[in-house]
Amino acid sequence: FNGAINEQGIADFETEVLGNFSLKLDGDTFKSTSSDLSFCGIRGEYMELPTGCGFSGKWIATSKFLKNEGYLVLTQIGPSVTGDLYNALGDKYSTFEGTVEWGKGWRANGIATQRGNLSLQVNAAETGFELNYDESGNPNQLCAIREGLESAYLSYFTCKP
Incomplete structure (x- = not known):
């Protein structure tokens, strides 16, 4: 180009x-x-991605049945994603460490200290992602959107805080 x-x-x-x-x-x-x-x-391969790029930044968490579940603050450096999960009161309750992979879309697969295996499946616009624990799928449509946005379409449902 x-x-x-x-x-x-x-x-x-x-x-x-x-x-x-x-x-x-x-x-x-x-x-x-x-x-x-x-x-x-x-510019460099192992520099921290700025907020709003990749998984870096603050994400507001919600689900189909529960609102105001809390938020995540994530940092992406190269393929590594790390961060903390907070409840609606702002108390940290878990940490996340994962690796970005490609397979039917971008995702960060890793471990959350409180609930085990966690996959963050981001949409193409990088405005929201699904949170999938283990292999159970996502029946509650647990999701997160970038701070400051009103919603994000996630391939089969719209995530709204």
Whole structure:
């Protein structure tokens, strides 16, 4: 693909496969200017992804039956995702360590200290993810969306706090 940096420091690209998109450059990081297209990155392979990129940032947790379940604060460095899970009162109740993998979409597979195996299956826009413990599926539609958003579509349901 080909692109050019405009006077505002935004790189505009034209591609045959991805269509047209713009990236905002900021030091060692870049991010898409579109809220519909998640595209961001870093200059070095093992630098921390900025908030809003990959799994990094604060995520508000909820489910089909329970609202205001709490939140997660995650950090992604390379393929490693770590972070803490908090209840609705803001008390930390578990930690998470996982590795990003590809298989029917992006996911971070790992262990939560209080409940065991946990898979975070992120949507294509990186605006929300499902939380799946063990192999039980997700009958309660436990999910999380990025802080500041109102909802995120997760392939078969919409996650709303």
